[in-house]
Amino acid sequence: MSENDAIGMIAGNGIYPPIFARAARAAGVERLVAVCFHDETEPGIEDLVDSVDWMRVGQLSKMIKFFNKEGIHRAVMVGQIAPGNLFDLRPDMRTLMLLGRLKERNAESIFAGIAGELAKDGIELIAATTYLDDLLPAPGHVCGPRPDKRLEGEAAFGFRIAKETSRLDVGQTVVVRKGTVLAVEAFEGTNAAIMRGGELGHGKAVVVKVSKPDQDLRFDVPCIGPETIRVASEAGVKAVVIEAGSTLLLDKEQIETLANELGVTVYAYR
Secondary structure (H helix, E strand, O other): OOOOOEEEEEEOEOOHHHHHHHHHHHOOOOEEEEEEEOOOOOHHHHHOOOEEEEEOOOOHHHHHHHHHHOOOOEEEEEOEOOHHHHOOOOOOHHHHHHHHHOOOOOHHHHHHHHHHHHHHOOOEEOOOOOOOHHHOOOOEEEEOOOOOOHHHHHHHHHHHHHHHHHHOOOOOEEEEEOOEEEEEOOOOOHHHHHHHHHHHHOOOEEEEEOOOOOOOOOOOOOEEOHHHHHHHHHHOEEEEEEEOOOOEEOOHHHHHHHHHHHOOEEEEEO
């Protein structure tokens, strides 16, 4: 069997699932099926795949049964699950048993546990960046206004802080200004942290988003999209710094258009 014969998508919210589906088709994937979640996945995904099964977050047995029925041996997690839903699971028995074995119940441990359960049934969870290499920027100016000389220093400072907070599993985004941390992402999510930090930065804040040390690319890949640029502009943030080679630009063309229109610099740092 060719690795492009069939891929199963575990599709969360946002624009990531349709972007992955189109990239997979362009790469020659012949059959795409998707597990979708009520109140999470956009219904439009149904137009991009061959088969869909809708379920609640936590229905692990149903997910595996669907993939087995569809002959899926490789699957990918694309799109987020709202953090609140991870604490409002409607677990089936297999999920309850999985949760019972976890010492910590955070997104990473839960998703790693799901990957282990999939493997038991012969389903390999592959990197969420598969087919998307062109959306991982190289170091340097990505789009928007050219960076000034101070941005490199702000990027280095924010990068160091964000790497530490992500190592502690607090958050992967910080907002900084002149060597001061204005906001750290936590449970509220990236956009809320940007708004808090931007308000304190008075038009001169810098957002820095990184991957975790030893990031498992099968899930929780750092991403920015057009909404990130819109929120940054609304918050008065002057630049969004991402980790080069490790952060996906979802809807790259729209990001570039908005960054130029709204005057937000996007810079990849390593």
